[in-house]
Amino acid sequence: MAETIVKIDLSKSAYENEQVHNRWHPDIPMAATVKPGDDFILECYDWTGGQIKNDDDASDIRDVDLSQVHFLSGPVGVEGAQPGDLLEVDILDIGTFEESNWGFNGLFSLNNGGGFLTDHYPDAQKTIWDFNGIMTKSRHIPGVEFAGLLHPGLIGCLPSKEMLKEWNEREKALYDTEPDRVPALATLPYAETAHMGQMKPDAAKEAAKEGARTVPPREHGGNCDIKDLTKGSKIYFPVYVDGAGLSVGDLHFSQGDGEITFCGAIEMAGWIHLRVNLIKDGMNKYAIKNPIFKPSPLTPRYDDYVVFEGISVDEEGKQHYLDVNVAYKQACLNAIEYMKKFGYTGEQVYSLLGTVPTQAHISGIVDIPNASATLWMPTGVYDFDINPNAEGPTKQVDESVKVPIAPDEK
């Protein structure tokens, strides 16, 4: 069995673990070092570091401290890795802890992050998902059980000083265009809740002021939330610093394309088993700017779908110019209205769109002025038939089951 090179203790704060960090900075020391060809295991906190509980009260979602996220395990140094190389990472396996065999999906309050449909669903809510082997179901959403597509929401290598500077500058420039916006346009460095791994206190204090937040995906990968990076997949990451410094966190048991609920997928604590190799000078050899990857041969085969379309005319009837975001939002709203006909609440379907392995395709992006986007809902995850027929839908699910909600306190 591969060695576990980063261990965690769920009963202790992530801040006490020196092999964990929650900001990106080139000076964070390697938490462990491996050789090309090695395989190893990293244990990971859930992205919030344990702020969310397995109960029926959504106030923890409402009150979550988002400045703490995401807690990452690493960085792992790889001997011989140099800037310009590609780090080939095989995701060999991902699993849960026996003592924490569940996950959560949350809708953030409009005042604390929000989500893709936050103007329609502004209150904090959560659903809890139990894991039974490879399968999961939720006591808050009846009629659905499916095989997980476990993957890390967040994975990537440490940025160089130059790259970090670039990130901070461009995000600050955006932020400054509307600094009072709620939710904010970007998450800027915030030293108070930073965890800089094994950095010495003084250096950490300085670095924390410029350490990049972990929320967005960036050139190095990062929080790309690509549901397809599951066990069996192979990813090629750009290397920016000596030793690469690979960090991982934000494990998901399953996610729909887009992770539209923001909190997000089925979030979980767990472990990930990786193998690393190097392609020397690979960034140049393959003209790589962002990571590339190969999908896994082992993914749940929910190949029958009902597909919903949206175009870039918004809910108010306003025409937007080839805007995929608007189009996909309409596809999501269309799917929600359709599924409500079977007895679900809108909140339940919204949570399903974040958790079951839906696909989000950009179908047409040039037919002015309308983009078209499609949401692919797998039929095989439901206990009943969601296909349309001449008779029309009937109520299929127990309408007494509700999603816990926690309205903002006034």
Added chain:
Amino acid sequence: MAETIVKIDLSKSAYENEQVHNRWHPDIPMAATVKPGDDFILECYDWTGGQIKNDDDASDIRDVDLSQVHFLSGPVGVEGAQPGDLLEVDILDIGTFEESNWGFNGLFSLNNGGGFLTDHYPDAQKTIWDFNGIMTKSRHIPGVEFAGLLHPGLIGCLPSKEMLKEWNEREKALYDTEPDRVPALATLPYAETAHMGQMKPDAAKEAAKEGARTVPPREHGGNCDIKDLTKGSKIYFPVYVDGAGLSVGDLHFSQGDGEITFCGAIEMAGWIHLRVNLIKDGMNKYAIKNPIFKPSPLTPRYDDYVVFEGISVDEEGKQHYLDVNVAYKQACLNAIEYMKKFGYTGEQVYSLLGTVPTQAHISGIVDIPNASATLWMPTGVYDFDINPNAEGPTKQVDESVKVPIAPDEK
């Protein structure tokens, strides 16, 4: 064999065929009428009505008259169809004509429509694709042959008067925000080149002034360019007028998600075999606004991919807010640079992105400020291995083969 209820003659102008139209208007008379349960065949011009030739000169692409497109076959009236119904359409087959066994892909000039990457590739260009049974390859792009995923780029029912008014108003409002833009923000009604099917001349003249252009996808489906509407799929269309009035055109032999080249897919003339049924009051029963569909059990199985990612930071390094269009554009540019390492020109890869069955996924859409989008390039369509390896890529294709180009005349 099913009856062919709309026939065309490729040697004659589409304007001479009264069972063809190129604008959307509720008053266009039915070109033919069928009963629920019937299956039938429609022959279709290519979307330009024959403006593009099977040769090595791209000037026809440069000089195409876009005000003529798209030539649609229909409308087909369905007995008993009423507003509020869903029209269930089985796509039973799609084929080519023996005398026209080829298709084209074009990059429009920046001054005449452009495409998704028009700022990088501003000149008119074209590639010709020969069909050999279910397979296609191009004399302008070496090293690639694949099975077609034939589908109609454009399909849908006639709008009601109210819907037509809504379309015209919202698109005009967008257009007016920047009326001098090149390319235009929207294509407004344009009477001069309108073809109103069997309408009487005077009525046609009036209707042409308000007939909606066919370029964008809209609530009724229309030019949705969804590559997955292939033979074996089943689509449910909203009905807005008595008799439904189903029209089809813009047949594609294959297309990548997004149809980023605008002209667009592998465009072809051909025929389509359909079967129709009704779900009475189906729009209300299933809360339908846009069409929904079921994918086909029969689609080419190119299941191994190299996947490229992009984030919403543009080529100039500017940060955009959760903008999927910017993110997907970066994924496209990343794919182009990668594929050039095997010997392709940028233009060849751009054309490949429009023609091979690539997938475009919205992967993350909430991780402020960066959206992440992924472009899935199927490996099985190439004669050689496009996967990365430690040695790096080698030139694999004959670099003397070029795509015909036709720069704008000064």
Added chain:
Amino acid sequence: MAETIVKIDLSKSAYENEQVHNRWHPDIPMAATVKPGDDFILECYDWTGGQIKNDDDASDIRDVDLSQVHFLSGPVGVEGAQPGDLLEVDILDIGTFEESNWGFNGLFSLNNGGGFLTDHYPDAQKTIWDFNGIMTKSRHIPGVEFAGLLHPGLIGCLPSKEMLKEWNEREKALYDTEPDRVPALATLPYAETAHMGQMKPDAAKEAAKEGARTVPPREHGGNCDIKDLTKGSKIYFPVYVDGAGLSVGDLHFSQGDGEITFCGAIEMAGWIHLRVNLIKDGMNKYAIKNPIFKPSPLTPRYDDYVVFEGISVDEEGKQHYLDVNVAYKQACLNAIEYMKKFGYTGEQVYSLLGTVPTQAHISGIVDIPNASATLWMPTGVYDFDINPNAEGPTKQVDESVKVPIAPDEK
């Protein structure tokens, strides 16, 4: 469009067509000649040469003259092909004739060929299948419609004199072990109904005495009835004579693994579009004795199954030693009894096992004394749900629909 190098006229007897033959012999002249890299089209009679009609009377199945089968189109000579080469054949497309857009499936009488379950279903019966584009359904079997998996049941190159001699000797030796058996153990040469293509009368008369019958698959491929040799697949055939001499026939619209009904699949007349290339000395390079092939990227995706198992204990309870035939027969009988619970007759299910794309797997072949075989029934071809559930099955199909039957005349 590719040239049609073998044409047929369905209104005329296959015996009048000199580009057709129904025996294997090295001296049959090439019906046409092509070059490596060429693609071309062959038209083909159905395997019986038109003996079966599109009606509701099974007497034509009962009275079929099996000494005439199979009528093959070819042989096609390939320039440069020599014994020891591999002939690479791309199946580019397969289609039907507009005037013959249907097929048949038959159960032969025990006294005239029989089938895999002939001791349970001894009477001649037939089902007629209508083709609607890529889909088919039968007026004799309710509740089922599916996409075809078109393929040639019979394809291969001419044998050498030595190979022909070997075939005749080994089959005669088997036949002689029980010469009076009904059905016979093997079909030996039979001159009376032989059609030797373009051979001159005297030579044909001699050759017909030793021309191998076309019923069995042999080293060259032949009547292998592999349902997966569909459009998009690529086959590598051993070459035994100069010019190879590729012949094709017995086209099927669809077939289940094993073709257990003998007559057999959904049998049809039609055309096949092929491309040929050579691997010089390929038999030696790859140690090839029987053809090898690559499946198509384009096959119907009926990926959800109910799977039935059988073991090598027969219906009488007798134990056989690792006998896959006995095990698979039990799996078939198990499937029939299960499906009858939904209202089908045994004859209907037997016909379904020969026509829908069932899979037959050898699951275990070493666990003495029982082999285990599995029959994979695709659920997606039925209009209703065939999965087991706690309530049990209900009648789903119209039990008044029957399969035409024609008992033997006394």
Added chain:
Amino acid sequence: MAETIVKIDLSKSAYENEQVHNRWHPDIPMAATVKPGDDFILECYDWTGGQIKNDDDASDIRDVDLSQVHFLSGPVGVEGAQPGDLLEVDILDIGTFEESNWGFNGLFSLNNGGGFLTDHYPDAQKTIWDFNGIMTKSRHIPGVEFAGLLHPGLIGCLPSKEMLKEWNEREKALYDTEPDRVPALATLPYAETAHMGQMKPDAAKEAAKEGARTVPPREHGGNCDIKDLTKGSKIYFPVYVDGAGLSVGDLHFSQGDGEITFCGAIEMAGWIHLRVNLIKDGMNKYAIKNPIFKPSPLTPRYDDYVVFEGISVDEEGKQHYLDVNVAYKQACLNAIEYMKKFGYTGEQVYSLLGTVPTQAHISGIVDIPNASATLWMPTGVYDFDINPNAEGPTKQVDESVKVPIAPDEK
């Protein structure tokens, strides 16, 4: 986390564990009891109970005591289960032990069980497979790594007294036809090495004389070695005794169809996570004799194949009558000769046929006198390209790597 209701200690003999048994008998007491709807975990010895070691010496394969196999965990009683019911079993997960993260594949000596190709490969040999997360590779076979398709080789419910009697009688009758055969035609009851679980010594002694051996698959399932019963699949077992009595063992990390090496798959110790439900009177409702099952949505997607065919003419050129065993044996031998061209030894390919997820299809079973069978070799499990091409194969693997062999002692 589900409760582990059967625990094992790999450092102790399986005979010391009262929740384990190695014979089938209705009187074996339930090792544990669960309710319908429960999920639970069973730990399992490898099928030999630890006789095979992780080393490079095949003498343990040669000297294995086959009278001991298979060690099964259970029987598990299910409350309310009665004869005639169907026991629905969800396989929720399967895993390995951290201290035993490897498996073995063996070729038995002709004198001790043999295998499907034992006349060609008569000596005992073994290959060891290391598990890295979901992936496996062997130090004895270069060039291959693939995702496991974990499944129980052996699973089923206790037989009734009547069924046990029937098994013993029919197998004895076969055995008696050739009692001196090597290998034997069947494995008859053998008291000496029987392990009867929690039976009291005296009763156990009596029952052991008639307890059925576990080698063959039978009506109850048993050692069916169906590689597709992997995590995510759902099986419906006949119930013959009150409480059902479900037992499981013989876990495999991966197997090819047919398990032609007999020892067999990649054999491993491990655990299995199950959920049970009842369909009351289900045997009658669905006419069930043998188990039926639904495959998993989660199986490795190695969908590209090179396919080898065999017909029922044996290696000596003798014609057999529609014999699938002979046909499939030829397909196996054809595959071995082909793969040897890339540098493998015959033994290595033989082992690959038992371990990688090859498919074995019965393609044609009625075309007298030749059955045709196909062996589907997945290309994606190899580090190199196994497809044929015009240049021919080159040596791809390190020919110094050999499979440990242990010839019989004289």
